[in-house]
Amino acid sequence: MQDAKREIRSLLPEELEAELSALGEPAYRAQQVFSWLGKGVSSFEEMTNLPASLREKLANAYLLSRPELVRKQISAQDGTVKYLWRLRDGNAVECVVMRYSYGSTVCISSQVGCRQGCAFCASTGLGFVRNLSAGEMLEEVLFSEKDSGVKLTGIVLMGIGEPLENYEEVLRFLRLVNHPRGMNVGMRHISLSTCGLVPGIRALAEEDLQLTLSVSLHAPEDETRKRLMPVAAKYDINTLMDACTEYFRKTERRISFEYALIRGVNDAPRQAELLAGLMRRTHGHVNLIPLNRVDGSPLVPGDTRKFAGLLREQGVNVTIRRRLGADIDAACGQLRRKEAT
Ligand code: SAH
Numbered sequence: 001m002q003d004a005k006r007e008i009r010s011l012l013p014e015e016l017e018a019e020l021s022a023l024g025e026p027a028y029r030a031q032q033v034f035s036w037l038g039k040g041v042s043s044f045e046e047m048t049n050l051p052a053s054l055r056e057k058l059a060n061a062y063l064l065s066r067p068e069l070v071r072k073q074i075s076a077q078d079g080t081v082k083y084l085w086r087l088r089d090g091n092a093v094e095c096v097v098m099r100y101s102y103g104s105t106v107c108i109s110s111q112v113g114c115r116q117g118c119a120f121c122a123s124t125g126l127g128f129v130r131n132l133s134a135g136e137m138l139e140e141v142l143f144s145e146k147d148s149g150v151k152l153t154g155i156v157l158m159g160i161g162e163p164l165e166n167y168e169e170v171l172r173f174l175r176l177v178n179h180p181r182g183m184n185v186g187m188r189h190i191s192l193s194t195c196g197l198v199p200g201i202r203a204l205a206e207e208d209l210q211l212t213l214s215v216s217l218h219a220p221e222d223e224t225r226k227r228l229m230p231v232a233a234k235y236d237i238n239t240l241m242d243a244c245t246e247y248f249r250k251t252e253r254r255i256s257f258e259y260a261l262i263r264g265v266n267d268a269p270r271q272a273e274l275l276a277g278l279m280r281r282t283h284g285h286v287n288l289i290p291l292n293r294v295d296g297s298p299l300v301p302g303d304t305r306k307f308a309g310l311l312r313e314q315g316v317n318v319t320i321r322r323r324l325g326a327d328i329d330a331a332c333g334q335l336r337r338k339e340a341t
Pocket of ligand 1: 194294
């Protein structure tokens with residue numbers, strides 16, 4: 001009955017404490033177990049400060065594994081590393097370790113596949129399989145850090161999948177990875193990117209976390225946004241901006257609006273003006289993404305410097321995202337699940 005076992009890496013310290021106490025163990029044992037889990041052990045045998053009898057009890061009750069490394073590609077241009085990890089059930093997920101002068105960040109997936117169907121994204125068309133558990137997301141971080149040998153200082157939930165569609169597990173993951181006795185990654189070093197699921201943004205505002213919320217906007221008017229992102233038919237820009245304004249009011253954290261510039265689609269001066277208006281309304285800033293070409297797609301990149309100039313003239317705070325790992329298809333929107341054979 002392998003499958004009946006619960007995945008131990010998804011448990012929060014207080015849950016672990018309650019469960020171990022039911023097994024007749026004192027609270028400090030749960031703390032020891034939690035620390036081991038956060039160090040990336042992949043068997044109970046490695047928890048050497050636990051009595052053998054407890055290790056056996058745990059192994060009978062819980063699942064503890066590690067993803068298998070299927071493929072690893074290193075960018076010759078900038079040292080970006082892309083990983084393909086195989087999960088217990090055979091599905092594979094991709095994540096990317098990016099090196100910056102100030103530290104290293106891992107970009108992780110939150111789902112196997114994605115169902116948002118954005119026109120410009122390489123994940124579109126590959127189908128949605130399932131949500132990842134909190135433990136599986138933690139494993140992406142833990143084992144990418146271990147394998148790459150670089151100390152990770154930041155995490156971005158910007159890989160494959162829509163994190164706010166997997167809300168409960170993503171929140172659990174954030175609490176696990178942020179825990180002082182776990183990996184202890186500060187919330188201010190974590191970014192979460194959403195295609196704009198309004199109920200999720202509203203719920204997240206109530207959690208009062210200090211993470212950075214990124215919202216994929218990509219167009220300042222509904223007509224264009226609907227052409228690019230099916231989610232726009234569900235939540236119009238006005239509704240989305242209301243939720244974003246409320247998010248800022250509650251958390252006092254500025255939202256970063258992602259905008260992949262596409263020639264002739266969303267790069268007109270009028271669109272810069274409209275976008276500037278939305279930024280004034282939400283107190284947000286724009287993160288311009290140079291569009292990454294996807295095979296078979298007719299969409300071509302716009303001139304990011306020029307568009308950034310137009311936005312700056314309107315007083316908008318704007319950054320242009322660097323294209324890391326382009327030579328290994330690791331740049332934004334290029335991750336795709338490849339069958340792990
Ligand atoms: N589901 C989340 C995470 C997606 S990926 C979301 O929608 O925000 C992270 C960012 O990359 C998103 O802003 C996404 O819109 C953008 N992106 C996807 N494909 C891209 C491409 N081909 N070029 C540039 N950016 C892209």
